[in-house]
Amino acid sequence: MTSKLFLALLLLPFSGLAQDDPAGVDMLDTAVVVVAPPTSVIAVDHKYDKGERIDLTWVPSIDDQLVEGKVLAYRIYRIVNDGGPQLVADVATGVGPYQYADEDLHRDSIYSYYVAAVSSNYEAASTRTAPMSPQREWMNLDRKWLFLIALIVGGSVLLFITAARRGTKLFVRKIAGLEAVDEAVGRATEMGRPILFVPGIRDMDDVQTLAALTILGRVSRVIADYDTRIFMPTSRSLVMTAGRETVKAAYQAAGRPDKYSDDMVTYYTDEQFGYVAAVDGVMVREKPATVFLLGAFFAESLILAETGNYIGAIQIGGTARPAQLPFFIAACDFTLIGEELFAASAYLSGEPMQLGSLKGQDVGKAIAMIAIIVGAVAITIGEAWDVEFMHDIVTWLSGVFSTR
Amino acid sequence: MEAFFEHFRLWLAAFLTLGIFSFLYKDNPWYKLTEAIFVGISAGYWFVVLFWDNFHGKFWVGAGEYSINWVVAKLTGAQAPPPPDSSIDFMLWVGAFLGLLMLLRLVPKIGWISRWPLAFIVGSTGGLWLINYFASNVMVQAQATMVPLFSSAFGTGFDQNADAVIGALIIFLGTFSGLVYFFFSKAHTGVFGGTARVGVFFLMITFGASFGYTVMSRMSLLIGRIDYLLGDWLGMIK
């Protein structure tokens, strides 16, 4: 310790040369600012990773706790396999918590650390941590509850599907927006006008696009039966490709493969508003009788829905983006709200197997609802009357539902 | 020449801006022209961006160039390039392979192979989001709703307490009844239907509030465009 102080004093006259270090400038007219080192430096293996990270925590220097601005930063030093200390990082003070995650380590090396408190011209090092190596784990046990609950929900989807396959009758309530699909397609047939299907503006890596395509499969089956025209402009090439496969399959299933043409599904541009400009143009020129707006929509939702409303089309909108739902509600005749978008394809198919999956979703909702009630009641009783048992329930429940 | 370009630039942007605005009156040749330009320019823009950023920037720089150089060096007997550093990731070849399969669509006879990369993307999208959505939407939101309905932490006086109690009750009831609305297994009748109706009210408040919130900010875009027309172009305002 004293040798360090001596060194610092020795270097004092020269340290002013470090021009771009603002602390270095102060140094010339102040004495050495001695600070106490941080204490209780602890290095632990980061749990549930592949063995490449060690987490460090420490108790800040007493000078940091008492005087603001005295300790400027903490320096983390790492010693690998008995080598010399390497400076790994500077951690700013005052932002707490006092911790650092050392990443990109190797499982076969041995690491030891120390942390130094740095003042404007002095560095106080802590003791070294015990040498250790990062460990790797195969399973992230932090997520065991998530796994279990997901398994229950997923399992009940499967269970109901198998039950339906065996012939169990499943009841599913009416969903207004979906009841209207047949009518909407029929109307287009009567009027001899096309049907416009807009699958949102996201690519195939969004589940809402997947949901839109599954609905497209059902809708285009009905369209093929009615022998009406469908037009689907897309803003992504992959969606165009998948859309063509979907529509083609529906026409084949309806026994009318000759009626299908690739021109039913076209790509315009990836640009959000370029696509909107084109679709708006299609709407006012082709005057579709029915417009489906299903998938992931952003700011363009209202532009499309208002134009559709203006041309007098029946509109069925649906998205899982809560911010855009009000616009569909304002301008569409029927709106599929969030979950209903995902339920639509199963509902429209009317196949018992598909309906089974909706029952599985209900199990998930039931779990969530029970958890909410139990959690809220337990925490309320626990807080109001300080019941130890209730506290335990709450701690356990939030542990279960935590997804760290 | 430069001065000409400066004038041309301002007029071009104004011409396009007014062309789009003319759609508000009705569909017309000016809008059709602007729309065609927009579709062409933006499709081309994304073509170029995806080529340079995704194909060149990711694949070619990250793996393709190195691999090809290496193969060429091996074939010609020249000196092989130095061993790859951390910026080279041969896994990118998988992406290129999938992309190539996708392009087979252009060959009618074997176009069906393009379903493989499609199946790959659909599968990974499904698998990836299945758990992610479940964790962040279901688990986290359910956990967040487990709040005390009344508690000493809310404050001591009745009036401070009342606010917090009502707030907590509303969140609890709203979430619960909203979930009841989404239940598919039971018709909306009786007590169940009543709760579902409460849920609908909460959903409507949610939509109303988000509408009110969003509406207000949409105006700023128009302000920006009008500022361009009247300020940058015509110089009528500062």
Place this chain on the structure above:
Amino acid sequence: MTTRTKELIAVAAILVFALIFYIGRVSGWQATEFSTGTSIVVVVLLLASLLWMLALTIRGRLIGRRVVFLYVGVAVAMPLFMKLSQEMPVSLAVLGVYDAVMELQPGSKVLIACDYDPPTAPELQPMAETFIRLCFQRDLKIIIMGIWPQGPQQANLALEKILAEPEIAAKNLEYGIDYVNLGFQAGNEFVIQRMGGSFKSMFRTDYGGIPYDDLPLVRNVRNFSNIDYCFNLSSGFPGTVEWVQIAVDRYGVKLGAGNTAVQAPTVYPYLSAGQLTGLLGGMSGAAEFEIAADARGKGTKYMLSQSVSHIVVIAFVIIGNVAFIMSGRRSALKG
């Protein structure tokens, strides 16, 4: 006269109008600014016309959607000519950003992450300008970057404008020493994550292609620990949410943010949890920030248009409902 002729005349009139003013502008006409009196008259006229529409509606004559469109256009345009300034209190969220900047020592390094594009510039550009000006006034060093391709371009526009202002120009700020634009890096939130390890790994060169190590300002900046304050301008994903989750939660960065009004509600929870030091939300946030920094600019000017347009929307909701009730609760809007 047929409709077609009328339409052609209208287009011709717009063209002539534009030509006159364009030639005027080129030959040095001054910008028009309404005096306070005129401004008040215009505002009164706008309000009166709204009342008139209401009266028409009550008498059973419904207005068409083109009238609504025209009205919105005029209502937004007129305030841009006005000199009226709105009084508004500066909210705590906005003060949070201002105070954080004021607390920084001269020479501190500020990272400005520009994650937005031109369509949202009306809201975010005034924030960027005010923030950059404030930093330069306080002698702070600015490092600009973006994970939206067009963000750093927008930042350059702001820099250009601020550096041309006499007060800032007098400081003779130098690129590379006082400010740096590292440009855009693809990779969304992963960029932030990797910056936690090393900035240089993500930005090998700056916007103009100068190698990272040749820029004196950032040469010694290894990662977030060398940054004193970070300000994120964001209009969506990836943006403030990702910056909070990665830069703040994992690397302890001090972060302030400017958001579009659409996005602001999703970010509010981070503000109340202290993960953000402050938040400028939408046009009003921009205007308040300008007032706090004592530099009234576009944000304040736009805010007047914004307020008028809000009143118009609310008025149309009321008129629409009156029409609805008057018409015996039938839907009503003519094409």
Place this chain on the structure above:
Amino acid sequence: MRREVPLLITAVVGITFVVKYFVPHFPFNRMDAWFADWFSIVQACAIVLGALNLLKLSALKVIGQKSGWGYALVIILSFMLITVIGLAEGSDYRDPGTSFDWLYVNMFIPLSATMFSILAFFVASASYRAFRARNYEATVLLIAAFFVMIGRVPVGDVITGFMPEGYRFSDLAIWIMDYPQTAGQRAIMIGIGLGVVSTSLRVILGIERAHIGTGD
């Protein structure tokens, strides 16, 4: 073969990505990043299909002199213009001063910003037409929207200036956003989460298979 292989791929890849979430070990820990990279490369390849489709359709219109063929020609020309310039410019195509940047700033930006700003007009017409007290639900929506709208403009607080602080329109707006709005949002989000689980499962298990097309 044509139908089974894609179904198998979907199932295997889907299950792998689910497992990934629970296994921190290589290669699972890298899969997110890989998928993002692969997807962007596939996107870059796929846009060739989209662009060719757009050009083909437009070219057919021009050749057949169908109605609006002039506009189709404009699509082809403007596409070619920016693509040729962008590709010729090299990987620094985006830098300021390039021709690509000029097209971007003076054509692309005005176009997309203006199309976006059309929204302001539609917001007004939608407010005028759609937000009516048709029934109880619509009335609730209208009232919530009204309070939040008015609470977000300074005028709102001027009107309720006589009320003590904390009870003005802006406070009401914040209250609505914080409580009823949050509650509704949560119910929607939980529903969406479960909907995604079930849709993904159906896709992975091959119950939903439209996107894969048919046997030939």
